[in-house]
Every structure is written in C-alpha cells, then in structure tokens.
Amino acid sequence: MPPKVKSLEDREKLRARIIDAARTLFVERGIEAVSMREIAKKINYSATTLYHHFADKDALLQAVCDEDFLKLASGMRELMQLPNLIERIQALSKGYAMFALQYPNHYRLMFMTPRAPCNLDITEIEQGNTEQDAYAQLKLVVKEAFDAGLFRPEITHFELIAQTLWASTHGVCSLEIALGNEPWIQWVEIDRRFNLMQRAVLRGLLRDPDSVE
Amino acid sequence: MPPKVKSLEDREKLRARIIDAARTLFVERGIEAVSMREIAKKINYSATTLYHHFADKDALLQAVCDEDFLKLASGMRELMQLPNLIERIQALSKGYAMFALQYPNHYRLMFMTPRAPCNLDITEIEQGNTEQDAYAQLKLVVKEAFDAGLFRPEITHFELIAQTLWASTHGVCSLEIALGNEPWIQWVEIDRRFNLMQRAVLRGLLRDPDSVE
DNA sequence: ATCGTTAATTTAACACCGTTAACTTAAAAT
DNA sequence: ATTTTAAGTTAACGGTGTTAAATTAACGAT
Numbered sequence: 001m002p003p004k005v006k007s008l009e010d011r012e013k014l015r016a017r018i019i020d021a022a023r024t025l026f027v028e029r030g031i032e033a034v035s036m037r038e039i040a041k042k043i044n045y046s047a048t049t050l051y052h053h054f055a056d057k058d059a060l061l062q063a064v065c066d067e068d069f070l071k072l073a074s075g076m077r078e079l080m081q082l083p084n085l086i087e088r089i090q091a092l093s094k095g096y097a098m099f100a101l102q103y104p105n106h107y108r109l110m111f112m113t114p115r116a117p118c119n120l121d122i123t124e125i126e127q128g129n130t131e132q133d134a135y136a137q138l139k140l141v142v143k144e145a146f147d148a149g150l151f152r153p154e155i156t157h158f159e160l161i162a163q164t165l166w167a168s169t170h171g172v173c174s175l176e177i178a179l180g181n182e183p184w185i186q187w188v189e190i191d192r193r194f195n196l197m198q199r200a201v202l203r204g205l206l207r208d209p210d211s212v213e
Numbered sequence: 214m215p216p217k218v219k220s221l222e223d224r225e226k227l228r229a230r231i232i233d234a235a236r237t238l239f240v241e242r243g244i245e246a247v248s249m250r251e252i253a254k255k256i257n258y259s260a261t262t263l264y265h266h267f268a269d270k271d272a273l274l275q276a277v278c279d280e281d282f283l284k285l286a287s288g289m290r291e292l293m294q295l296p297n298l299i300e301r302i303q304a305l306s307k308g309y310a311m312f313a314l315q316y317p318n319h320y321r322l323m324f325m326t327p328r329a330p331c332n333l334d335i336t337e338i339e340q341g342n343t344e345q346d347a348y349a350q351l352k353l354v355v356k357e358a359f360d361a362g363l364f365r366p367e368i369t370h371f372e373l374i375a376q377t378l379w380a381s382t383h384g385v386c387s388l389e390i391a392l393g394n395e396p397w398i399q400w401v402e403i404d405r406r407f408n409l410m411q412r413a414v415l416r417g418l419l420r421d422p423d424s425v426e
Numbered sequence: 427a428t429c430g431t432t433a434a435t436t437t438a439a440c441a442c443c444g445t446t447a448a449c450t451t452a453a454a455a456t
Numbered sequence: 457a458t459t460t461t462a463a464g465t466t467a468a469c470g471g472t473g474t475t476a477a478a479t480t481a482a483c484g485a486t
Contacts, residue, residue: 011463032245035443046465048446057444104327112325114317114391127397135398155409160401164385164409171384172377178327184340185348188373196368196377197414204413209422224434248472259436261475270473 015053015063017043023064027105031061031113061115066125068106072099073134080137085145086211090198092138093169097194100173112174138162152207161205168201169194228266230256236277239318244274274322279338281319285312286347293350298358299424303411305351306382310407313386325387351375365420374418381414382407 021042025034036057040047054060079095082088100107125132130140139162145151146158155161172194179185187193203209234255238247249270253260267273285308292304313320343349352375358364359371368374385407392398400406416422 014463036445037443047444048466049464051445052463108327112387112391114321123397133397157401157405159399160405160409163388163398163401163406164413167384167388167406167410168381168414169384170388171380171382174325174387175376175380175383178325185376186372188370188376192370192373193376193380196373197380200377200414200417201381201410202417204415204417204422209417227434249474250472260473261437262435264474265434 018050018053018060019063019067022060023067023106023109026061026064026109031109036060058115061109062123065110065115066123068103068110069125069134070132072096072110073132073137075099076134076137077130080141085141085148085150086202086206088141089138089145089165089202090212092141093165093198094194096134097169097173100170101176101190104177107173108177111170112177135162135166138166150207150211151205155205164205165201168197172197231263231266231273232276232280235273236281239274239277240316244318244322249273278319278323281312281316282323282338282347283345285309286345286350288312289347289350290343293354298354298361298363299415299419301354302351302358302378302415303425305347305354306378306411307407309347310382310386313383314389314403317390320386321390324383325390348375348379351379363420363424364418368418377418378414381410385410 018039022034022039025039025042028034036050037047039060040050050060054063076092076095079091080088082091100111127133127136130136139159142162142165143158146161151158151161172190176187176190176193180187180190199212202212206212231252235247235252238252238255249263250260252273253263263273267276289305289308292308293301295301295304313324338345340346340349343353352372355375355378356371359374364371364374385403389400389403389406393400393403412425415425419425
C-alpha cells in the first residue's frame with residue numbers, strides 16, 4: 001500500500017534508515033552474506049526501493065563507510081589540540097587504534113575490505129579536508145614535524161612518513177581483528193603489541209630516538 | 214559422455230587441475246567474482262563434479278590457499294640459510310611481502326578475513342611446524358637474534374618482537390591490497406613504503422640501530 | 427558372457443542473489 | 457477534474473551455490 005509524496009526531509013530520513021539497516025547487517029554478518037532484499041525487509045520496504053536511493057549495492061556500501069569515516073575524523077580532530085608534536089602523533093595513532101578495536105566491524109568495512117575504487121564524484125567526503133578526513137589530519141601533523149626537522153634527515157618525503165605511521169598502526173589493529181583469536185598464535189596482549197609498535201617505528205623514524213616517551 | 218573408473222592417481226590429478234583452475238581465476242578476477250560453473254567450464258567439467266572433490270566453494274578456496282601457503286613457507290625456508298641474522302629477518306619480511314602482493318586474493322583470505330571458529334580441523338597445514346608454517350620460521354630467527362642480544366634490552370619477550378615485525382609488514386601489504394588504488398590517497402610507491410617500514414621498525418627494535426642496512 | 431555393483435559424471439532443479447522493467451497508487455499541479 | 461509526478465510495488469531476467477536424481481562405463485563375481 002504505497003505512496004505518499006514525501007518531503008525532501010522525509011526522503012533524507014529514509015536514506016538514513018537504509019544506511020543504518022545496511023550497516024547493522026553488514027557488520028553482523030559480512031558484506032557478501034547480506035542481500036539487498038534483507039536490508040529492505042529490515043525496514044519494511046521492497047528491495048527495489050533501495051535502488052531509488054542508491055545506484056547499487058556498492059554505492060550503498062560506500063555511503064555506509066562515508067558516515068563512519070566522518071565519525072572517525074571528528075573524533076581525531078579533538079586530539080589535534082595537543083601542543084607537543086610527537087605526543088600529538090602518538091595520540092592520533094592511539095585514537096585511531098581505539099576506534100579500530102572498539103568498532104572492529106566498521107573498521108573492517110572501512111580499511112580491510114577492497115571495494116570498487118570510490119568514485120570521487122560519488123563520495124560525499126571532501127578528501128583532504130581536515131574536518132572530514134582522518135588521514136589528512138595525520139598528514140598535517142607529520143608535515144609540521146617534518147618541517148621542524150624532527151625526522152631523520154635521509155627521509156625526504158613527509159607523506160611517506162605519514163603512510164608508514166598509518167601502516168604500522170593498521171598492521172597491529174587489522175591483524176588483531178582478523179586473527180586475534182586464532183588459537184595457533186600465542187598473541188601477546190594487544191596493548192603491548194600496540195605500544196611496542198608505536199615506540200619502535202617512531203624511534204626508527206625520528207632524528208632523536210630518545211625523544212619518544 | 215561420462216565415466217571411466219579412474220585410478221586413485223587420476224583422481225588426485227583431477228583434484229589438482231580443479232585447484233589450479235580455481236587459483237588462476239581467483240587471482241585474475243577475485244574470489245567473489247568467480248563462479249563454480251566457470252571454474253568447471255575451464256577444465257571441461259560440469260559444476261557438480263567439483264562438489265565430488267570439495268564440500269563447497271570455501272573448501273576449494275581453502276585448498277587453493279593451503280597449497281600456496283605451503284609454497285610460501287617453503288620459499289621462506291630457503292631464505293633461512295642466510296648467515297647474518299638481521300639479513301635473514303629482512304629477507305623473510307621481503308619474501309612475505311612479495312607473496313602477499315603477488316597473490317592478494319589469497320592473502321586477503323588468509324590474513325585479512327576474520328574466520329568465525331578457525332578452520333584448524335580442515336586445514337592440512339601443521340601450525341608450528343617450521344617446514345609448513347611461515348610464522349614459526351619468523352619466530353625461530355627472532356628468538357635466535359634475541360638470544361644473541363641483538364634487540365634493545367628493555368624488550369623482554371621475543372614473541373612480542375616477532376609479532377611486531379609481522380604486523381609491520383602486514384600493515385604495509387594489507388593497506389596496499391585494501392586501499393591501494395583509492396584515488397584519494399597519493400600513495401608513495403609500494404617499494405618505498407615497504408623499505409622505510411622495514412628500516413624504521415628494525416632500527417627501533419635493535420640495540421644497535423646502525424647495524425641495519 | 428552376463429549380472430549386479432560401484433564410481434565418475436551429467437542434467438535438472440531449488441532457492442537464493444543483484445538488478446531492472448513495468449505497473450500501481452496517491453498526492454500535487456494545472 | 458484532469459494530468460503529471462514520484463514513491464513504492466510486483467514480476468521477471470539471468471546469474472549464483474548447491475543438491476537430488478539420472479546416466480554411463482568399467483569392474484568383480486557368477
């Protein structure tokens with residue numbers, strides 16, 4: 001028993017409900033295991049309706065991730081207040097890791113699942129916008145520290161440093177999420193793994209290793 | 214025009230052909246994009262035949278991966294001959310990374326996908342067996358270097374070191390696999406990312422940072 | 427040699443999937 | 457009062473993983 005011409009506001013509301021339902025199911029059971037029909041049923045619509053809001057399943061997935069990226073970025077922005085550059089880098093790294101481990105399934109969607117390369121036209125996130133992009137914030141701090149000469153002189157490219165820092169934290173977190181309770185690995189506590197990684201990689205990058213911690 | 218009672222040897226041969234066809238297609242186009250029917254057609258059999266050799270698509274996938282990880286482990290075993298301990302660690306790390314980037318779809322399945330109950334019963338790989346398990350080999354070298362006093366003295370647990378080294382390489386590789394062609398990141402070349410990570414983390418872990426490279 | 431058995435393989439079908447064309451319905455615009 | 461518009465539906469297409477049932481050919485025993 002269908003239609004009622006809806007206001008633009010209502011349309012946005014339905015869009016949001018679709019995204020929320022999709023996220024819940026994706027996170028519960030994995031992307032491939034969730035069908036468009038299921039998502040639709042969860043909010044009492046037919047599957048076709050989803051296609052009036054999103055071009056296809058990938059676009060819906062992209063929308064789910066976009067929201068989570070924004071949330072992550074806004075959480076990180078608060079940490080950018082710390083005055084000491086190295087402490088700020090450490091705080092960003094720690095904040096990122098806590099997000100990953102607190103919302104492992106979101107993290108999986110965002111950073112561990114190869115998806116069709118996002119059409120920049122389709123994403124609503126302004127990449128590079130510090131307000132919206134967590135990686136842009138890391139780049140910002142790293143550049144500042146780079147310009148201040150804090151890193152070893154043979155490293156000539158600051159973005160390479162940012163990507164290395166990112167990869168180190170991502171390595172610890174994603175391994176924990178993917179294999180954290182495999183019985184054949186005697187994992188050391190995740191905190192100790194995170195701390196050693198952060199210490200080691202920073203010591204390895206900084207001109208003065210003893211300035212860390 | 215079907216059957217001919219086949220010897221046990223022939224049965225093994227067909228099993229191998231299925232695995233090879235599956236691997237080729239998985240690597241070419243990704244796991245989800247390849248259907249059982251396609252794999253079967255590639256070797257001129259019907260889809261049903263695959264199910265007489267493998268319980269389902271996952272089991273086939275697992276068989277493909279098992280083969281490749283045995284190959285990985287055996288490839289790594291050769292690198293274990295290097296006399297210098299640090300060079301040996303570096304070589305293991307590089308070998309691991311090259312495997313990950315050459316077979317991103319297998320790597321994704323083994324190390325980037327959380328498995329519910331851990332398929333230890335199904336896998337034919339003996340974990341911990343140095344001949345078959347790549348992580349066991351890393352542990353072996355790290356322990357040797359640890360006992361030789363090569364690492365910084367405040368690090369008291371050698372397995373923590375092994376896991377940190379693993380996570381660092383995994384971080385670079387898995388980020389590349391998941392987000393390597395996202396247009397909103399200006400990725401530095403993967404080689405440079407790998408090299409800096411390896412240098413940095415080793416310098417950060419070693420008692421004598423200048424012994425690296 | 428012929429029978430029954432057995433194993434390899436196929437065809438046909440089931441219940442899903444993502445997606446789309448065609449249709450319904452009710453409100454808004456004329 | 458009629459037309460237009462858009463939200464929503466049903467029904468279908470061609471695909472998927474998987475399985476039940478049928479087919480075929482070689483073997484062992486009679």
